[in-house]
Amino acid sequence: MRILAIDTSGRLASCALFEDGRELASCTRDSQMDHSRTILPLCEEMVKAQGLTFQDIDVYAAAVGPGSFTGIRIGVAAVKGFALSGNKPAAGISTLEATAALVPESGLICSIIRARENEYFYGFFRKIGDELYRICDDNCLTGPELKSILYGADWLLCGDGAADFLKNNPCDEKRVRLTDVKQHASGVAICAWELAQCDSLSDGNDILPVYLKKTQAERMREEKTK
Numbered sequence: 001m002r003i004l005a006i007d008t009s010g011r012l013a014s015c016a017l018f019e020d021g022r023e024l025a026s027c028t029r030d031s032q033m034d035h036s037r038t039i040l041p042l043c044e045e046m047v048k049a050q051g052l053t054f055q056d057i058d059v060y061a062a063a064v065g066p067g068s069f070t071g072i073r074i075g076v077a078a079v080k081g082f083a084l085s086g087n088k089p090a091a092g093i094s095t096l097e098a099t100a101a102l103v104p105e106s107g108l109i110c111s112i113i114r115a116r117e118n119e120y121f122y123g124f125f126r127k128i129g130d131e132l133y134r135i136c137d138d139n140c141l142t143g144p145e146l147k148s149i150l151y152g153a154d155w156l157l158c159g160d161g162a163a164d165f166l167k168n169n170p171c172d173e174k175r176v177r178l179t180d181v182k183q184h185a186s187g188v189a190i191c192a193w194e195l196a197q198c199d200s201l202s203d204g205n206d207i208l209p210v211y212l213k214k215t216q217a218e219r220m221r222e223e224k225t226k
Contacts, residue, residue, distance in 0.1 A: 009067025083204030
């Protein structure tokens with residue numbers, strides 16, 4: 001089974017190609033958030049380099065959020081297009097869970113993405129060997145609120161917002177440790193592979209963005225109606 005995964009939920013656009021749970025190739029490009037111009041050529045370049053075509057892909061997967069509202073929409077739209085045009089199954093993967101899946105160590109994992117100034121999307125996981133278990137739903141808290149939850153336990157922090165969180169909310173370095181793991185499509189592919197093993201893949205129409213917070217347009221519309 002070949003899986004093509006996409007992550008455009010952050011600053012970097014990335015894609016990964018897996019076959020039977022093993023990574024064949026991956027690409028990353030800093031497009032300055034211009035993912036609409038970057039992600040499709042990046043996928044085509046990667047697939048062609050492996051001597052394959054999109055017809056050889058069995059499953060498409062995307063990071064569906066949380067993260068950049070525009071970036072998430074671009075990734076979801078791309079995977080919908082790939083899956084529906086090829087009549088292939090698809091998977092929508094939490095950006096936080098995909099990032100946690102890339103942490104190589106066992107233990108408690110807090111995956112973090114910056115939402116706005118000292119406010120963070122987060123997800124808690126526990127990794128035992130190669131198995132990743134979710135502890136809570138993805139959510140959003142201020143830095144001090146998240147720090148208070150982390151207090152008193154040993155945590156591995158990952159994600160594009162982890163360093164920013166620690167800078168603004170210093171924690172006990174012996175108990176809360178920063179990893180170098182950040183968002184990447186490889187984590188999306190790993191999670192999609194796990195779903196495939198459980199026969200839990202979806203139709204392309206079922207892949208939807210997950211924002212957790214209201215978009216700026218929604219907030220502005222609410223302000224006008226008050």
